[in-house]
Amino acid sequence: MIAYFDCFSGISGDMTLGALVDAGASVDELVAVVAALGLQSEVDIEIRHEQRGHLGGTRVLIQVREGRARTLPQLIDLVKGAELPDSVASSSIRALSAIGKAESAIHGVAPADVHLHELSGCDTIVDLVGAFSLMHSLGVTSVHASPLPAPRGWHGDLPLPAPAALRLMALAGAAVEPATGDLELVTPTGAAFLLAADAVFTRPTLKLERVGYGIGSRNQPGNALAVWLGSDLAQPVGSDVTVLETNLDDMAPTMLAALCEDLMKAGALDVSVVAALMKKGRPGHTLTILAEPDDADRLGRLLLLSSSTLGVRVSHRVRMVAGRRFITVQTPWGGASVKLKEMDGQVVDLAAEYEDCRRLAIEHGVGLKKVIRVVEEIGWRQVNES
Numbered sequence: 600m601i602a603y604f605d606c607f608s609g610i611s612g613d614m615t616l617g618a619l620v621d622a623g624a625s626v627d628e629l630v631a632v633v634a635a636l637g638l639q640s641e642v643d644i645e646i647r648h649e650q651r652g653h654l655g656g657t658r659v660l661i662q663v664r665e666g667r668a669r670t671l672p673q674l675i676d677l678v679k680g681a682e683l684p685d686s687v688a689s690s691s692i693r694a695l696s697a698i699g700k701a702e703s704a705i706h707g708v709a710p711a712d713v714h715l716h717e718l719s720g721c722d723t724i725v726d727l728v729g730a731f732s733l734m735h736s737l738g739v740t741s742v743h744a745s746p747l748p749a750p751r752g753w754h755g756d757l758p759l760p761a762p763a764a765l766r767l768m769a770l771a772g773a774a775v776e777p778a779t780g781d782l783e784l785v786t787p788t789g790a791a792f793l794l795a796a797d798a799v800f801t802r803p804t805l806k807l808e809r810v811g812y813g814i815g816s817r818n819q820p821g822n823a824l825a826v827w828l829g830s831d832l833a834q835p836v837g838s839d840v841t842v843l844e845t846n847l848d849d850m851a852p853t854m855l856a857a858l859c860e861d862l863m864k865a866g867a868l869d870v871s872v873v874a875a876l877m878k879k880g881r882p883g884h885t886l887t888i889l890a891e892p893d894d895a896d897r898l899g900r901l902l903l904l905s906s907s908t909l910g911v912r913v914s915h916r917v918r919m920v921a922g923r924r925f926i927t928v929q930t931p932w933g934g935a936s937v938k939l940k941e942m943d944g945q946v947v948d949l950a951a952e953y954e955d956c957r958r959l960a961i962e963h964g965v966g967l968k969k970v971i972r973v974v975e976e977i978g979w980r981q982v983n984e985s
Contacts, residue, residue: 600738601805605745605825609784612726613659614813614824621657622811622826624733627927632729635681642721652820656812661722669720671699687731694727694795701766726788738924742796743803747785748778763787774800805829840918841895845908848883858905866894928977932959937978946982951975
């Protein structure tokens, strides 16, 4: 899934959240982010439908109660300590680190001493972690953006674009275009999001599937951010993959299981093992790895080093894949992730995430089969209502 952010009126953290929610991401993901960061006592989330002239969309308000001021390292520690997908955590940390670098250059202090005083940093961290979580749930794998508007003038005692945002725009390699007025259109949080998302500042060729509008705080016609979601028409239907395969007849089952786990952690797309009858009538196994072509050599070397095999067969294939994304559903026992299978922009199947269901079953003494059934029923209901 490609996300294209059309920044005709700039970009900020809350506008990004609003656009993604308006495009179909679940608000439950934002609630789960606040809980994962341990900020329930400091942060409330409010969702509204608002108009800016003839343009309507979703406004997300991150309302912060009084809380202690935090340095950037303390905010980063919150992300590190939260249970988040690796891609969400790493992108959020990269964005926060970039803000620290920009602010320290402007104020002449070390990045470790930078504070986000306005709202104790809570709004910034929820904006960033929330945005990357919503993109993860939508299955977004690449981000594009329009040129960013750069007005020339003053906003209070700050030149425009604001110094921190301008430094982050430069770090992101952003395309910019002149804009009129004396308003701050691109915030540091918005610029840091595009930087950490590795945004490409061109409009992509895509099959358009969804559109969302995130409403900004100024009550001014057109004050919104658009996100276009779709699949890449510039790419073929299939994608190239490399298949690595070997026969094993002298590895202990426990060692073989550990090898499969290590290969998945090392970046394999999939690992499978099937029983086979080897030479001399020995029972054994055929291990097959599905890998991105760029990862094939590294995974092949790992297989040679970590197993008893003396050789690996390599072949190149084309695979066709269905779209996938994740949503979070709330059950009587707590939240659980559900993986959606999509074709032509429609959900055709879903499956509850086993580890989440297993955890809820153990914690609440409920049968695993019942938890899976309830999670999937709620998942279908949430899909049909969206």
